[in-house]
């Protein structure tokens with residue numbers, strides 16, 4: 001077992017940390033308060049290789065592996081969770097097309113995503129009535145001559161209004177999960193209608209929109225993998241995506257802990273810095289310990305994926321524990337800040353609002369427990 005980072009991993013982490021501190025963090029509060037999408041930041045992340053960390057160099061990626069990706073996500077998330085979620089979905093879309101796309105699809109779409117030419121990517125699976133139960137989706141794709149024609153609506157699509165490349169799931173037959181297929185849709189395609197952005201509790205700098213397809217026509221070559229492979233592709237993409245959200249949770253949690261330590265050194269009560277009170281020191285010791293455990297679970301899942309080993313259970317355990325930990329840590333951080341934790345003069349209330357969705361998107365905590373239980377029941381014999 002090796003807990004040391006290699007040279008590439010250290011380089012990616014340091015690059016992401018520097019960019020996070022110099023560019024991303026200074027604008028995080030403004031993005032949150034004004035619900036601004038950080039459109040100008042993504043091409044810069046692309047230049048640094050952070051939109052395709054695990055994508056081969058010939059397609060514009062950094063070819064630095066999954067652990068490097070998780071490390072970079074932690075750094076960007078510690079600065080701004082909204083910016084980070086756009087980065088996560090772009091990496092996710094790029095990886096999916098890289099894994100299942102034809103050479104032509106990879107050259108065109110993976111390169112556009114990894115370099116930031118597409119601004120960001122989006123992942124359009126959920127529908128108004130089909131979130132956890134993704135297999136219940138109703139968007140349809142019909143083959144008509146040399147075209148696919150898409151009709152239906154998606155809900156909650158991160159970066160949907162700004163994405164140059166969107167992977168979209170649609171039903172191509174009524175054969176249950178085997179009737180789902182996956183398509184590549186470019187932003188601005190006629191028939192793609194972007195709805196009103198959601199006014200969210202947190203992640204306000206991230207754009208979350210419904211997308212409607214009205215007789216949206218695609219060339220046949222925009223089918224990703226084979227007809228009927230869609231459900232499998234969604235599950236594979238979500239396994240990887242859960243590592244990204246685990247890393248996001250670790251980053252936000254770390255920021256909340258660091259803010260708490262700093263504040264507790266400054267703030268005085270009863271004639272001393274509150275950081276001297278054992279009650280708060282123990283709280284911060286627990287926050288740190290849980291965050292370290294979370295990061296280990298996240299990096300273990302990343303390591304397994306990088307080695308090409310099964311990682312479904314580990315990704316779900318990481319997503320479950322990291323997201324629940326991040327929420328607990330951010331809640332503690334508000335407590336340590338007292339009344340000041342509840343107003344936006346200090347960043348911890350934003351961290352708490354941003355963390356809240358981590359136990360919901362890319363599979364709720366309940367869905368992670370279903371996956372983990374299913375995997376344990378497979379491996380333990382009677």
Ligand SMILES: Cc1cc2nc3c(=O)[nH]c(=O)nc-3n(C[C@H](O)[C@H](O)[C@H](O)COP(=O)(O)OP(=O)(O)OC[C@H]3O[C@@H](n4cnc5c(N)ncnc54)[C@H](O)[C@@H]3O)c2cc1C
Nearest residue numbers: 123124125126130131132156157158360361362363364366
């Ligand atoms: C900010 C934000 C961004 C998002 N971005 C995207 C995106 O980019 N692309 C995309 O496709 N989707 C996206 N989503 C959708 C997200 O993945 C879903 O909201 C999530 O999967 C939950 O689905 P749901 O909202 O339909 O809840 P439901 O599935 O209706 O769940 C409601 C409750 O029931 C529980 N539940 C459901 N089924 C079970 C079960 N079998 N056993 C036990 N409990 C169960 C859930 O855990 C939850 O507590 C986003 C959501 C948000 C809020």
